Amino acid sequence: MIYFFTPWSYCNNYGKTLNHYMELLPSDNDWAVIRDGDTMFLTEDWGNHIYEIIEKVPDAGIITCYSNRVGKNHGQRWKGVISPNPDIAHHRKVALQNRKKNGNSITPLNNWITGVLMVVKKKTWKKVPFPENHRILNVDKFFSRNMLRAGYQIYRMDGMYLFHYYRLLEGAKNTAHLTK
Numbered sequence: 001m002i003y004f005f006t007p008w009s010y011c012n013n014y015g016k017t018l019n020h021y022m023e024l025l026p027s028d029n030d031w032a033v034i035r036d037g038d039t040m041f042l043t044e045d046w047g048n049h050i051y052e053i054i055e056k057v058p059d060a061g062i063i064t065c066y067s068n069r070v071g072k073n074h075g076q077r078w079k080g081v082i083s084p085n086p087d088i089a090h091h092r093k094v095a096l097q098n099r100k101k102n103g104n105s106i107t108p109l110n111n112w113i114t115g116v117l118m119v120v121k122k123k124t125w126k127k128v129p130f131p132e133n134h135r136i137l138n139v140d141k142f143f144s145r146n147m148l149r150a151g152y153q154i155y156r157m158d159g160m161y162l163f164h165y166y167r168l169l170e171g172a173k174n175t176a177h178l179t180k
Contacts, residue, residue, distance in 0.1 A: 001026075002051060004033045015130040015139045022130070028123040035117045038165035039067075040088075042095035046160065050119060052104050053157050061128070061152025062144055063106075063119035065160035066098065070114040075107075078161055088163065095161040102159035109154045115140025116164050124152060 003025055009017035022032055031054055043049070053063055068083040068091055070076045078094065085091070118140065128150050131142045144154055 002031045002033060002047075002054065004035075004047075006035055006037050008037065013132055015132040015143070018130040018139065018143075019125075019132065022120070022122060022125045025122040028121075028126065030122050031119060032122070032125075033117070033119050034115070035162070036115065036164065039116055040163040042092045042161065042163055043099050045099070049099070049104070049157065049160055053106060053155070054119065056104060057106060057153070057155055058121075059124075059153075060119075060121070060155050061124055061147035061150070062113065062154045063157060064109070064113050064154065065117050065157045065162050067114075067116050067162045067164040068094070069164045070116055073112065073114045075109045075111060075156060076114055076116065091161070091163045095163070098161045099159045105158040106155045107158055109156050110148065112141045112144040112148070113154055115143070117160075117162050118143075128152065 005021050007014075007017050007021050011017065018034065021034065025032060033050055050063070054060075057063065064076060066078045067076055068078055068085070070082070074080050078098075083091075124147075128143070128146050130139055131146070147154060
């Protein structure tokens with residue numbers, strides 16, 4: 001079974017919150033799709049797309065995607081840049097064209113990822129849990145590094161483009177929201 005979560009941490013310990021969500025999964029063979037609260041799927045088949053990729057790489061450590069706006073991780077940035085375009089219709093067109101062009105292709109990523117979207121199997125998470133020593137920043141970075149160090153592969157769904165607000169009006173360097 002696949003469970004979809006958009007977690008919020010009331011305890012200011014995002015890793016602990018993510019671990020709690022993973023504990024909710026009933027079976028070790030269940031998957032969690034964890035995405036940031038400021039994201040949006042832009043194709044109608046996003047759930048099937050994730051399912052098809054899980055079937056393709058059932059032993060993946062983490063599965064992620066492209067996005068219009070992610071921080072320092074160029075492997076997840078669409079065309080390698082942070083898009084300044086606020087037009088959601090533009091991003092939907094990009095997502096539809098990308099899905100048509102790249103379908104269910106995947107690319108292994110050999111570096112840490114941004115946690116805009118993380119698809120993780122409970123069995124794998126039990127071996128590599130989320131670190132609980134960070135409030136919110138870097139939980140995704142250290143989790144993905146730990147996955148790679150444990151020998152798990154991270155894959156990008158090349159056909160999935162997720163809209164991420166990521167401080168569009170405030171500026172990418174603004175971190176005021178992370179202190180609340």
